[in-house]
Amino acid sequence: MFSRAFRVRSNTAIKGSDRRKLRADVAAAFPHLSAEQLAEFIPNKEELNVIKICSHKGEAVTVYMNHRNPILFEIEKALYPTVYTLWLYPDLLPAFSTWPPVLQKLAGGADLMLPGVVVPSSGFPQVERGALCAVTLLGNRAPVAVAVATMSTAEMLAAGMKGKGFAVLHTYMDHLWEYGDKSCPPTLAPLVTDSAEKESAEDEEEMEKKEPVISFSTDPLQHVDVGDLSLKEQDSCAVLMGTEGLEESRAAETAQDANAEVQEEAEDSRTPQEQMDALFNQCFFHALKCKVKKSDLPLLTSTFLRSHMFSCCPAGQQLDIKKSSYKKFSKFLQCMQQQRILQVKELNKGVESIVEVDWKHPDIKAFAVPEGFSSASAAKDSKSEDREQAYHAPEIIPLYGVSTKMIPLFQESGHRKGSILSSSEVRNIIINYVKTNELVDETNKNFVRVNAILCDCLLDKSEQDEISKLKWDDLLSRCLERLQPLHQVTFFGQEPIVRKGNIEPIDITIAQRSSNKKVTIIKNLELYGLDPQCVANILQQKVQASATITPVPGTKDRVQVQIQGNQIHHLAKMLLEEYQLPRKYIQGLEKAPKLSRKK
Secondary structure, three states: OOOOOOEEEEEEEOOHHHHHHHHHHHHHHOOOOOHHHHHHHOOOOOOEEEEEEEOOOOOEEEEEEEOOEEEEEEEOOEEEEOHHHHHHOOOOOOEEEEOOOHHHHHHOOOEEEHHHEEOOOOOOOOOOOOOEEEEEEOOOOOEEEEEEEOOOHHHHHHOOOOOEEEEEEEEOOOHHHHOOOOOOOOOOOOOOOOHHHHHHHHOHHHHHOOOOOEEOOOOHHHOOOHHHOOHHHHHHOHHHHOHHHHHHHHHHHOOOOOHHHHHHHHHOOOOHHHHHHHHHHHHHHHHHHHOOOHHHOOEEHHHHHHHHHHHHOOOOOOOOHHHOOOOOHHHHHHHHHHOOOEEEEEEEOOEEEEEEEOOOOHHHHHOOOOOOOOHHHHHHHHHHHHHHOOOOOOEEEEEEEOOHHHHHHHHHHOOOOOOEEEHHHHHHHHHHHHHHOOOEOOOOOOEEEOOHHHHHHHOOOOOOOOOOEEEHHHHHHHHHHHOEEEEEEEOOOOOOEEEEOOOOOEEEEEEEOHHHOEEEEEEOHHHHOOOHHHHHHHHHHHHOOOEEEEEOOOOOOOEEEEEEOOOHHHHHHHHHHHOOOOHHHEEOHHHOOOOOOOO
16 A cells, blocks of 8 residues: 555644544544553643655554554555554554565565465464555564455465465555654564574575565556666575476576676675675774774674664665574674673673773784775764664563462463563453453443452452452553563674563653752663763763763772763753654653743
8 A cells, every 4th residue: 555655635733633533533443552652652741643645555544653653544444554563562452464575565565475474383363354554574573564354364375375365555664664763673683483484584595486475566667677686586486486487587586786796796705604604793893993982982882783883884785693603793793702892891781891892902903804895984974873773672571470479370372481471461461361250240340350379360369359350451460560570681683681670761850969050860771872982972962061981889890970960951851852762761851940931
């Protein structure tokens, strides 16, 4: 639907009554959303806009915007989430996985055929014809498309997994996604590893020989040129094109400019993994030799990768740690540390920083800057790259671990102590448990009868003789309270990190110094991938006040930013608007000075 450009007809803000109606509509459309998630999704105070657009086919579509990103679109009074929303709530819709090469075809306007759907060992989600579904890529829970099932799960299996399975409405990389901030999907590792998916990845070539995976529109403008794909992607996508057209497409491709790059790759006897290893080594030494200074240390490893190594990557190439033999950037740095090139320390729990670099190391001294770069231009470009390099706020997802006391409640669903679940998964497990054990109160379905297991898991000793029924909301909230709190943080270009407890917010306080002077103190920036020294430098330039980095009292390795005056207004603008951090992860914004009204 959004594979081609659309025309915006109007853009207006959503006011109080319309906002309440929208929240009620969302609650009806997506009943799995909790009250807390619903309030976060449709907030009371943050700016929401409604945009009326006209698609290239003339269809009238309503788009709802929040934080400059489209979060919902409405067609004929039916609400659909965008990929931006599904990245925040990945379990909102039943999900079906496909192969990564298929994504480009889906973004071009194609529908998803059943031979291209990966069959997990646990089986498909049970959906009916016309059900709204999410499409994910193999190995990542982050949805990349929103689609409508053209047949039920039973019909898909009865058809032998042949034919059209899903009509695609919206995808990552289409024009609706481009209307937002154009961020990339987060990397959400499956909570429970599916061995069948790994095995099916090995059988990808056999899958490709069956029949075309995608059905295409007759509109030639919606076809994607195979010449734009790399040689490796063409082989993976051979099934998409059909065997007859593939030979013609390859012959046409040899006449294109990209042919030179393909020949260079063919001449290189190294495997793609070895080539990516070499590229990481080149960018690593280039960044240390030309971009990083001693005064920059300690330097967050995420900042080093994002702001320094990425800018050293040659034109036409892209760093991807997953395609290297290291798989994780932390392992790459560990290898460099073993060679005594640098030293990495975990200054804060789960956050690593480069604390020392041996610039006299033979490998650094022997490294020659590639052609097209010079030491002077590299230093000059470093500043511009830092300005151009957008900060990517980490993806933070609250998770819950099954505790010893809660095992009896979760063992029926196959979970055990330490199992990690999202809030929506916990909700579904509890609902299924109640329905399976027929605990819904017959006289009032808003209540659930408390059996022995619910009594032991959810009630205090003083309550066990008094409470025989619980409201649904009370039941679910008690369950979440008694699970072990966890959170998953995914920094840009890095693997997800799961930590115990709830993430600490960025803490902003105002302190009184001598002569009644005030200073603003900011803590916990490192937890969100922000370099305290970089934040201090930017604030100092903006407010023209002295800013320093000082140790956090009572700790050895943690630091805080201290700047003269009450600068909370400037901090709020930088953290909320420029860095796009959610307000709930910032503590102390209410301490901003009141602005005096001019008469």
